[in-house]
Amino acid sequence: MAKTSNPIELQKALGGVDYPADRESLVRNAEEKGTEKEVVEELSSLKKDRFDGPDDVSKAVFGKG
Template sequence: MRETPIEATQKYVHGLTWPVNKDEVIRTLERNGAPEDVLEVIRAMDKPRFTGPNEVHNALWKGA
């Protein structure tokens, strides 16, 4: 069974304590096995901090 976008986001951000800076989001995504295309979306964002997992989810899945 395929993961839903919400399940994937939860897996990728597991272990973060919010709010968190972008560099920590990227490190956590890498550690939790996020694919390169997911990492690139976050790297390309002009956003230094994230206040919660919904911000990451919206960045990754808008238009999906």
Template sequence: MAKVSPAEVERLLKGVDYPASKKDLINHVKQESKEVLDALQQLPDETFQRPTDVNKAIGEISRESR
């Protein structure tokens, strides 16, 4: 997975109503950033309560793929 900036993720997810599913997040950023979209597609199928939960999950996936 490409390195994705937490600030970029939060910027692109601005306006999302939480709690939000993985599908909700992907639909929100579809046209914005391929890197963030790729990262979101690798998230587990769960509901995220806040943007920091999304960034935490992306960070965990990133560490596992090294």
């Protein structure tokens, strides 16, 4: 997956999510917030399906950790 999302936009998209969360919940939350299409697409293409917190999501998107 291309790592093109802005980290700040990603964190904004994750605001208000109750963790642990699944990929579908992350995508739905981001769409409801009007998040950039690029960020929503990256969230929906994540291979992992369960996330324990926003740092876990960031690691999956940006490949760190």
